[in-house]
Amino acid sequence: MVVYKPSSRDRLEEADIDRIFQALADATRRDILRQSMLREQSVSELARNYSMSFAAVQKHVAVLERALLVTKERRGREQIVHSNPAALRRAARLLDAYEALWRDRIDRLGDLLSEPGTEAPRPDTPGNDTRKDTQQ
Amino acid sequence: MVVYKPSSRDRLEEADIDRIFQALADATRRDILRQSMLREQSVSELARNYSMSFAAVQKHVAVLERALLVTKERRGREQIVHSNPAALRRAARLLDAYEALWRDRIDRLGDLLSEPGTEAPRPDTPGNDTRKDTQQ
């Protein structure tokens, strides 16, 4: 009944995660990230790859930066973008955690199913449903 | 110079990925996803957990659904939300691919460093486009 009452520390965390996924939710930004993982480049160098204004790419880089997926380092008159794989790994692990969560549920369902005589696929047992949900 | 010219098939893929990350970029939606992984619930049942209107939660579920992270199944007067871990796994693997990409680069740098006398970490190798494109 409680649920979704993140501690003040978690709240910050959640906002971080928001920024990471939001940054990844744009194909141009994902490409910029990929490019800067392949080779560290200046913003304008990156910008040449896309059919949009320099300022637009600059903004995309800023979004990636805010999500800590990249950092910028001044080098003379240009700003070099380098990727920060730590944040990426964090996101990947987060998704793994979700998957693990689901696997746990399946395991529990497996336990239920292994109980003898419990065949009904849709009992009105208050202990909830027995769906397999192996979809896709 | 080319770059970012996704094939028409990739373009669809990219849009799918957009939707997945965008769906994950909101703490409430991530929580809804978690909830429905723990136990399949109706929309209104889910909605009771949050301090926002039913309609808002309904919209959040719709976003998750559009990203194929969950599906809905009518059961009597209520709509049961169940999670679809396949999409989640896809996203996790995508992030893994990015990481791998970065690891490749590090490996290449390692190679450079192991070459005697080659200290410069910033070679201006013009033969660029060493794209691996291990995406997805």
Add this chain to the structure above:
DNA sequence: CTTATATACAACCATTTGGTTGTAGGTTAG
């Protein structure tokens, strides 16, 4: 039958997003 519940959906609103152009300042090249 009547009422309560679960959903669907439209209309509206404020804020954010993703893009543009324009201006200005710092840095390098000739």
Add this chain to the structure above:
DNA sequence: CTAACCTACAACCAAATGGTTGTATATAAG
């Protein structure tokens, strides 16, 4: 020094987001 280049940043705009309320409809419960 001057010109070209790279970046920063403001102002503006259309569209998408995340929320609201209100209305309608189908199903379940009494």
